[in-house]
Amino acid sequence: MKLAVVLMLTALPLYCYAGSGCADIEYVIDKTIDPAESQSQFIEDLKQFIPGARTESALRKFKQCFLDQSNETLSNVSVMMDAIYNSEQCASY
Template identity: 45%
Template sequence: MKLLRVLLLITLPFSCFAGSGCSSLDEVINKAIDLQVSIGEYQNILKPFSNGPGTDEALGQLKWCFLIQPEKTMSSVAEMMDIIYQSKWCDNS
């Protein structure tokens, strides 16, 4: 659970971009927290951004961290991401 918090805090600065129109980053976050997306599918989605087998392995481990979380936790993460997108820190107007 601590790892999940750390990962989310790391992505916080990038989250505003996802909520403000960066569809690629938005897709990466949504696919990471989607329990229906397998590790292989996640790696394939991010293949264009991979630097090789080491990156693929790291992406697999990242996705695995999300897959072992209970569904309720993942729905809370999705809700939290929506709150971040709508926060005053992501206000680009």
């Protein structure tokens, strides 16, 4: 789980640098860490980004990992994401 989060966070600056914009990434991250968002609603909200059943299954498992966390942990992830967005490294994107 931690490795997946690290890899996802490592890819953020590259995604932004590619010129596709970070609004989509921020939307997905917000949906992922939202404890009120169910797996079904999560999949429905991200349908445009899901190319097939394998990706949907992986996203369901990924979302469940976040649903299993405490609200304190989810809040800390949100704080961490804000720190990343406001960091010097991300400022140029």
